[in-house]
Amino acid sequence: MKESEKKRMGQYAVHVFVCTYGPWCSQDGDTDAIVNRLKQGISEAGLRGRVRINRSGCLNQCGHGPMVVIYPEGRWYAGVQADDVPELLTEEIVNGRPVTRLLYEAPPGDNKDLSRYPPDLVAATRAKSRDG
Numbered sequence: 001m002k003e004s005e006k007k008r009m010g011q012y013a014v015h016v017f018v019c020t021y022g023p024w025c026s027q028d029g030d031t032d033a034i035v036n037r038l039k040q041g042i043s044e045a046g047l048r049g050r051v052r053i054n055r056s057g058c059l060n061q062c063g064h065g066p067m068v069v070i071y072p073e074g075r076w077y078a079g080v081q082a083d084d085v086p087e088l089l090t091e092e093i094v095n096g097r098p099v100t101r102l103l104y105e106a107p108p109g110d111n112k113d114l115s116r117y118p119p120d121l122v123a124a125t126r127a128k129s130r131d132g
């Protein structure tokens with residue numbers, strides 16, 4: 001947290017966004033559980049008011065999820081699962097250190113790749129989602 005607080009951004013020392021409203025990240029993991037475990041961990045650590053957890057819409061990195069973005073460092077994490085939350089809390093959120101095994105590496109901009117999903121799922125999801 002100390003390093004993060006030095007680079008304080010906006011209203012919170014650390015601001016976490018979890019893609020829950022996009023149509024694909026929830027195919028890759030339990031995004032609600034990620035949010036809930038983050039919120040529980042923040043509360044237990046006495047960090048409410050200093051760390052904010054928000055759900056987000058699609059981040060246009062579909063197919064690499066669940067995606068999590070954490071500011072002020074602006075680190076993007078891919079393939080995050082609920083069991084990864086304790087490490088994200090301890091390393092990134094409290095100590096400001098990256099969890100390297102989860103860091104997302106991709107070219108800047110949109111990197112949506114739906115090739116890992118069955119074609120019928122892609123068609124059905126696209127039919128009912130603006131972000132599909």
Ligand code: FES
Nearest residue numbers: 019022024025059
């Ligand atoms: S659905 Fe999460 S990045 Fe698109």
